[in-house]
Structure formats: structure tokens, C-alpha cells
Amino acid sequence: MSEIVKKFMYLNRKAPYGTIYAWEALEVVLIGAAFDQDVSVMFLDDGVYQLTKGQDTKGIGMKNFSPTFRTLGDYEVKKVYVDRASLEARGLTQEDLVAIAWEDMETEEEVDNIVEVIDSARVSALMNESDVVFSF
């Protein structure tokens, strides 16, 4: 465990499956989660498509990594944000997105869904607060 805790933001701006960015980002988030940093995951622009419900990749012969997002809570990732304007431009609402549950193993505090839809000003503020932004 490192002693200095930094605020890491993983910034996702690419749709899944068409390119490798979304899958690679998820891999890096899961690896990074092992280092006990303050992690937030941001979905912006086409990145919001990564979180759509009901993804079924059997027909395209690729791994469906959508279920892996639901395990983020188990990796102590508690901050997942989605830009509202990006959703709206794509005709989507939070109803179209997967829910990610989170539970504190020690206190048994539970959150049904840590996915938070936020406005652009909040996105900017969170970016400004971050020590490091990893872009995908």
C-alpha cells in the first residue's frame, strides 16, 4: 500500500467494441484499484455507451465485458460518474444504464447504485480536483 493517496480519474470517451479503448480502460481501472488510491471513473461523450444495459455480443464474436462494470464496487471503486449532456445528446437516460452496487465490507453500508449522472459543471470540478487523469 502506498502512503500517499492521489485522486485518480479514469476518463472514458469511447464507445465499446468498435475500438479497444473501453476494454483497455476497464482493465487499467481494475489493476489500479489494487493500489488503494482515490479512484473515480468518468463516462463522457461516446463513453456513456459503455454502460448500456442488455449488451449481448454473441452475434459479433467478441467478449461481452459489460458485466465486469457491475463488479467495480467489489474493487472498492465507489465513484462512477456519467455526463448528463452526453446521455441526452444520445437519447439515453439513466434507465438505459447498468446499476453498479457497492458495499462496505466492514461497516456493511450498502449503496444500490453508485452510478451518478451529473451536469457538466460538476464534471469540470471533478476533473480539476483530480491529481491524475487517465484518458481512454
Next chain:
Amino acid sequence: MSILHTVNKSPFERNSLESCLKFATDGAALLLFEDGIYAALSGTSVEAQVAGALDKLKIYVLGPDLKARGFSDERVIAGISVVDYAGFVDLAAESDTVQAWL
């Protein structure tokens, strides 16, 4: 002479669809696949542009790419046909040329 235009990029990230719609002429076909399928969905900021193109083009979207990304046929703009891989092959075979907008 009939052309099948294909677009596999998101309309929100690239101008592939925009250019395709600008240059495709009456009677041509357009197949949306991979990240291009997002242009076929209703309720988006490009819906009017795509729906308007239905006046001059026959538009198709690849079903397996829709499903992979979590969208059912019901989310597709009325007038756009959902096809499978065999349908993609038929479209290519029926057309004189295939023009890809990468």
C-alpha cells in the same frame, strides 16, 4: 449504377456519416454497422439528419452490432431496416460497388 455506402464510425465522434450523407445520391443504400449503429437510434441529436436521408437512401443497420451494444430493434428509427450478416452480404452482392466511409 447502385452504390452500397457503409459507415462504421459513431456520428458523434467522426464526420464519416455526415460526409456520406452529403455525397450519397438518390437510390443508393447505406448500411450502418459497428459504432455506426448509433446513428440508427431514435432520440439522438442526429436523428433528424438520418431520418431526413431516408427520403433519398435506403438505410440498413446490422442487427448483431445493435445487440452487442445493448439496443433492441425497437430503438431504431422507423424506416431503417435491421439486417443480419447474410443480409449484409446480399446488399453487397446486389450493389455495383461498395463504398466504405471509414
